Structures are given as structure tokens and as C-alpha cells.
Amino acid sequence: xxxxxxxxxxxxxxxxxxxxxxxxxxxxxxxxxxxxxxxxxxxxxxxxxxxxxxxxxxxxxxxxxxxxxxxxxxxxxxxxxxxxxxxxxxxxxxxxxxxxxxxxxxxxxxxxxxxxxxxxxxxxxxxxxxxxxxxxxxxxxxxxxxxxxxxxxxxxxxxxxxxxxxxxxxxxxxxxxxxxxxxxxxxxxxxxxxxxxxxxxxxxxxxxxxxxxxxxxxxxxxxxxxxxxxxxxxxxxxxxxxxxxxxxxxxxxxxxxxxxxxxxxxxxxxxxxxxxxxxxxxxxxxxxxxxxxxxxxxxxxxxxxxxxxxxxxxxxxxxxxxxxxxxxxxxxxxxxxxxxxxxxxxxxxxxxxxxxxxxxxxxxxxxxxxxxxxxxxxxxxxxxxxxxxxxxxxxxxxxxxxxxxxxxxxxxxxxxxxxxxxxxxxxxxxxxxxxxxxxxxxxxxxxxxxxxxxxxxxxxxxxxxxxxxxxxxxxxxxxxxxxxxxxxxxxxxxxxxxxxxxxxxxxx
Numbered sequence: 334x335x336x337x338x339x340x341x342x343x344x345x346x347x348x349x350x351x352x353x354x355x356x357x358x359x360x361x362x363x364x365x366x367x368x369x370x371x372x373x374x375x376x377x378x379x380x381x382x383x384x385x386x387x388x389x390x391x392x393x394x395x396x397x398x399x400x401x402x403x404x405x406x407x408x409x410x411x412x413x414x415x416x417x418x419x420x421x422x423x424x425x426x427x428x429x430x431x432x433x434x435x436x437x438x439x440x441x442x443x444x445x446x447x448x449x450x451x452x453x454x455x456x457x458x459x460x461x462x463x464x465x466x467x468x469x470x471x472x473x474x475x476x477x478x479x480x481x482x483x484x485x486x487x488x489x490x491x492x493x494x495x496x497x498x499x500x501x502x503x504x505x506x507x508x509x510x511x512x513x514x515x516x517x518x519x520x521x522x523x524x525x526x527x528x529x530x531x532x533x534x535x536x537x538x539x540x541x542x543x544x545x546x547x548x549x550x551x552x553x554x555x556x557x558x559x560x561x562x563x564x565x566x567x568x569x570x571x572x573x574x575x576x577x578x579x580x581x582x583x584x585x586x587x588x589x590x591x592x593x594x595x596x597x598x599x600x601x602x603x604x605x606x607x608x609x610x611x612x613x614x615x616x617x618x619x620x621x622x623x624x625x626x627x628x629x630x631x632x633x634x635x636x637x638x639x640x641x642x643x644x645x646x647x648x649x650x651x652x653x654x655x656x657x658x659x660x661x662x663x664x665x666x667x668x669x670x671x672x673x674x675x676x677x678x679x680x681x682x683x684x685x686x687x688x689x690x691x692x693x694x695x696x697x698x699x700x701x702x703x704x705x706x707x708x709x710x711x712x713x714x715x716x717x718x719x720x721x722x723x724x725x726x727x728x729x730x731x732x733x734x735x736x737x738x739x740x741x742x743x744x745x746x747x748x749x750x751x752x753x754x755x756x757x758x759x760x761x762x763x764x765x766x767x768x769x770x771x772x773x774x775x776x777x778x779x780x781x782x783x784x785x786x787x788x789x790x791x792x793x794x795x796x797x798x799x800x801x802x803x804x805x806x807x808x809x810x811x812x813x814x815x816x817x818x819x820x821x822x823x824x825x826x827x828x829x830x831x832x833x834x835x836x837x838x839x840x841x
Contacts, residue, residue, distance in 0.1 A: 353453035354474065355536065356396040357443035360384045360460025361404025361430040366587040372406030373585070374460040375413060378595050379602065380622025380641040383585060384410060385417050386463035392421050393467020394474060396456065399423070402443045404430045435554030436530070437546045444540060451536040454478070457557070458531045461585045464598055465531065469581050476574040477533035483569035484538065484561050486511070487531040489579040496586075497527035498558055500573060508571045511558035515551040526575070528558060529582035538564050598623075606631075619652075628664070646680070655685070663698075676708075679715065697732065710750075711742075714757060726750075727769065731757030737781065739764045756791065 364373025374384035381389075384401065391399055403410050411427050418425040428446035430439050440457055454477060456470060469487070477485035486508070488500050499521050501510045511528045512521050542560040550556060565571045576582050585591050602621045603613055610629035613619050618635045625639045634652030639645070643657045646664035651657065653670060660673045663680040671685035675692030678684055682700045690696075694708040697715035702708060704721045711725045714732035719725060723736055727744040730736070734755055742753050743766050751769035755761065759773055762781035773779065774791030783797040808818050 352478075353398075354394065354396040354456060355398040355447055355451060355453065356391040356394065356400065356456045356458070357440055357447075358384070358387050358391055358399070358401045358458050358460050359436065359439045359443070359530075360387070360410060361402050361407075361433060361439055361442075362461070363405040363433065364461070364586070367591075368588075372410055374410060375406065376585070376591055378463045378585075378591065379598050380624060381463075382413060383463050384460040385413065386623075387458055387460045387465065388414065388417055388425060389421070390465050390467050390470060391456070391458055392423060392425075394456065394470050397453075398426065398447055400426045400428055400443045400446045401460065402428050402430050402439050404433055404439075435546075435548075435552070436557035437543055437555030437559065440539070440557055441543050441555075444543070451540065453536050455534045455536050455539050456532070457534065459584060462529070462531070462582060463585065463594055464581045464583065464601075465529075466581065469576060469578075470531070473531065473533050473574050476572065480572050481570060482533070482572040483535045483564045484571045485533045486561065486571075486573045487529045487576055487582060488526050488573045489529055489576045489582045490525050491527055491579045492525070494522075494525055494527045498530075499524040500526040500528055502526075508561065508573045509565060510562040513550065513552070513556060513558065529576065530557075530584070531582065532557070532560075534560070535569075538567075538569055659692075660690070728753040728755065728767075730755045731759065731775065733757060734759040735761070737761050737763035737765055737779075741766050743768045 360374045367373045375382045401414055407429055414425050426446050428442045430442040473487050496514055498511045498513045499517055501512055503509050542563040545563055546555040546559055561571050580597055599620055603616045603619055606627050607613050611627045612632045615635035619633050620638045622641045624641055626644045628647035630648045631645045632650040636654035637652035638656040640658040642659035645662045648664050649662045649666045651668050655668050655671050657673045659675045661677045665681040666678045667683045669685035671688040673690035676690035676694035678696050679698040681698055682696045684702045687705050688702050689707040691709035693710035695712045696702055697713055699716045700713050701718040706719050706723045708725045711728045713730045716733040717730050719736045721738045723740045725742050727750050728742050744750050753767045753769040754772040756775035758776045761779045764782045765779050766784040768786045771785055773789045776792045777789045778794045779785055780796040785795055785797055789795040808821050812818050
């Protein structure tokens, strides 16, 4: 299941509601087990920080208010949330938990950022549960409303419940409370149904119960889980919704879990695209970010990584062993064993193997960027070929031109970058240097080994190289007795006398 798969359109959900929805995402923890200078909730998974996954899922239920509770690394997390809010086109409010005194305290901090005398339903989730989706949250809200509960908790039955709070039920199966791992008896520790930490609360019940929480527990914290016992003690109905897919409620506490959930999310992303008509020849070795888009009949070969902002057109083939970030590959194009960032590959064009497309590269229809070619800020016209061993930087190349092997666009003078223009139907020789700024006209040629420092008129041939001069017997005089000298002497001895005389300028 991918984020938002089961969610109704927001207009339908809003019309079906009779009470407001407020969402509080808890993202204040330090995450010491990550052993990182980066706040835990900013560690990426499939191209998005953990907290962004959580906020997007919460926003997917179209809440009236969305609050994220910050703590450790609040400046960095808050800055990222600003960009997320812009991308979502909605307000995301932040609250700060200055001291981490427990989940109950964190929710209190979140409620303080919401309107006074709050009514309706408060949905609470966590910033480190990346696979939780809007469809599951919507299901929790529906269960909460239809059952008339004061509290509804999302649970899951897992094979290994260690570390999670256990759900307590009576003989009839009614929820009686939640016991944290450190406070559980040996019998309670055997319970397989765990608390996901995701809840739907009646706002008034939650506000009242938070004021009655106690720190009388093994960790000396204010547990949000105790709200269930308080509500039940007050005679309020408490229920649970069992999530059929435990992956959706699994949290990240360390890098092992981050890797585990990353692999699972990637498996789901790849599976989703295969079902939409994409061929993935080795699903285990292909990695996709969440916002990658793929058209039908795309082929992804082994070792492909498609990262944030990448779009692949119909019938294009990527890989093997290619990494693209923020790239657009048009229909029918091929990218083989290459790396690209912020580049566009036109329809039917080919790239690689072993090419590096840097930001600002645009390859036209049917064009070619070949082996060991690096490009940056380069517009390369349709049908133009840059086959091998070349650097193209800060350049515009017209249509159906050919750039010779071992060419360098010399764009940097030590202080500023300069632009090179090569026209259409031009043919540049091997081992050319184009010293920018310079312009090579349409239909012109440049000779191999030339250093071009001046403009070349259309249809001209530019030759910019010194005349060759051979210094005879230089090796014999300067490197006597060396292997080179011995080889030269042997070659002279093996030549007919007339050939030797001719090589010395005699016998003409």
C-alpha cells in the first residue's frame, strides 16, 4: 500500500464529516539510537525525510488543523516543514516541546497550538512511522466515528512485540488499556497485539485526561497511553482498529530499522510501478524515490536508482547501473551505465555508457552523449552526437553536429565562466579545445588537434595547430642505451638502405 491509496478525495471526506478534525504529529524526540548529528525525523527514506512521510499522510485526511510537535533539531525540522507546507499548499503549524517529558506532554504541547475549547476529533500520529498512509488514518477516523468512541487506537498483531506497548483487553475483547514495555508483567509481555501510538481522540476527553496524567511509571513520564485508562474509568467507550498490515505502523528507532523499512517501502514502490506497466528486470536491485514518475513500457535494468524529481517517458530504457536525480527522460530514450543530475534527455536520444550529465544539460531529440562524456549547462541539439571522451560545459550546440573525441569546452578562465556556441551541421575534429567565449558557425569544420580561440565563420575550416617538426636521432643523443634507443636502432637496422636514406632526407 502506498501513501493515500485508500483515501477518498478531500472534498468527499469534508462533505461526509459532521465534526472538525485536528491532527497532531509528534516529532520532538532526539532519536539517540540513530547515533547521528541529524535529527531522527530528518533521516531520508525513499527521497523524503521521515517526518515528511508522516505529514503527507496526515495531510491526506484533509484535517482542519495540522500541528507538528518539534523538539530536538527544531530549527532544521521546522525549515523542512515550511517547504513541505508549500508543496502541499496548506498550513502546517509547529509547536515546540522544550523538554521531552513523555508522549502525553508532547500532545499537550501540540494542543496548545490549536484553538481553545477544541471540539471534534484529534488524530495523533508520529513523525517516525514512514509507511503509515492516509488511507489507514481515514479508516481509523471512520471506525472512531461509527463506533462513537471517546478513544480509538490503531493496533497491530506482530511476531516480535518487544519494545512496543501491549494492548490490554478483557474477557469479552474490550480494550481496557495499554501497558508500556518497561511496566509490563511477564504475562503482559507475551501479548502480540501492540499499540502503534496512533490514536483518534474526542477532543474534550483528550484535553481533560491530559491534565490528569501521572508520572508514576518506570520512566517517570507522562504517558499518552494512560488516556485510555482514564477515559474507560470515566465510563467512556474505548475501542481499537487492528491494522491488517503491520508494516504500516512500524517505527524507526535506529539505522537498522531505517534500512528495513526503506527496503520494504522500495519493494512496494517497485511493485506498484510494475502493475502500472513498467518492466523491472531485477526488482531487488532497483531503487525508486516516492515522487519518481514512470510511464508505461519503461524498462528498468538491474542497478538502477531513480531519485527525487525524476520522470521517465513511455518506452524509455534505463540501465543497467544508472543513477538519475531530478532528471527528465523523454519517450524512447536510453540511458546506460550513467549518472545524471538535473538533466533532460530528449525523445529517442541515447546516453552512455559511463556518461555524467550535470545540472543544466539538455539533449535534443535523437541526440547522443557517449562514453566518458561529461556535460554541464549544455544545450545539445537534436541529432547531434558527442560520442566519447569529451567535456561540454556552458555551451550551446545546434542540430546534427558531431563533436570529435577528446574535445574540451574550456569555459572557465579562473574567475568567470564563458559560453561556447557551435552551430548546426558542424564537424569538429578530435582533440579540439574551444576556449570560450567562441562561436563556431553552421556547417563549419575544425581540424584535429586545434585550439580554437577565435570565431569560425559558417562553412569554414579552422586549423589552429603548430607545424610538425621531427628532430632526428634525438633519442640516441638524449637517451642513449635505453630501451627506446635500442628499439630505434633495431628498426633502422631492419629497414632497407633506401628507406633509411629517405628518412634522413637523402635519395630524393
